[in-house]
Amino acid sequence: MGRKKGRNRRPRVQSKIPEPAVVASSSAPPPPWIELPRDVTANILQRLGPEAILRSAQQVCSTWWKVCKDPSLWRVIDFSNTMQIDWYTMYNVMCRRAVYRSQGQLVDLTIQNFGDDELIEYIADR
Template identity: 40%
Template sequence: MASSSSGDGYLSSKKRSSASRSYSPVGQLRNWLELPREVTASIFSLLVATEILKTIRFVCKSWFDICKDPLVWRKIYMYNNGEGVLNMDLDRICREAVNRSCGNLVYVNVEYFGNDGLLKYITNRCGRIKRLRLACCYYLSVEGLIEAIAKLPLLEELDLLLCSFSVVPLEAVGRYCPRLRSLKLNRQCEEWLLDGNAEAIVIAKHMPEIRHLQILGNSMTNMGLQAILDGCPHLESLDLRQCFSLDLEGKLGERCTEQIKYLRLPHESTDDFEFRVCHDD
């Protein structure tokens, strides 16, 4: 799955294997057990939670003890890799990881599983989350997402990737998350023709402090884009790829170029996007 090699810091098994065989400048085998405890805990925090709980902690007693450290669980990466792991097992593992964080969780990533009950469990116990990333979470409801968002006043980054939600949760984000600076909102391909101006208007009205916006595959027109540019004066980066209802040949396109420091246009390639999207025209 694409997330396993994303820029969020996940270390692949190949890289870990290579690292374990690395040598010091004097040609001696590096003993990973000699690393300071806090350094090892920081490294473990970059791994997928299922790997830590099912493999890493059983390597030795020292690592078993380190895996109890809440520092390891400040970031939780969880995804269904399609290898036959049941969603109920992933749910259980994720809850255990949350418990181990002791409320110190700041970043949670859930892909291809999860439901309202799991999200409620996470947010009830961890109110200091700064980044929430939900990808292909088809069993989450609008009501469940709103209830969770209301408990995250420190949220700075929100990614809703290929999830089916209306504009209502976006209004809740604006109401409950005044620190939000980054929003990624990507539709499923079959939803591309839905009215995107409603989302653009909500973003413009309720998220004036946002700095980074990815709204890939949206059907908003120039009216929606105009609202975003007017309502979000601090916007630095804007990803409009596959927003094919936009016409940026005139003054609106010129304004985007002048106002936005990092701009991605509708017909630019989506090859670097980690999930399958509609084909470029």
């Protein structure tokens, strides 16, 4: 007994995999935070605190990088919420970097759970 073609066969369903959308980088609109005025961006970044600025925010885009380098952003530095006690050396380095970025405009500095005589001398010299 021979089988007849096409009988009792399931129809083949061809699944089409959608092709990835090609996005031209030159035509993509800039992120919305790029359009913010510089002082608004600085205000937002200042609320993050020095640790978040130095560890991540300054790496978001070139606009934020430039704002993070502004000495007025570093007039008040608060490292009182340091949670990682084992990062003693890292906090010393971040504090030095923050004091350096203030370019002599530092008016208030709070540190907690880290720091040594060398750090205090560095801050005083700046």
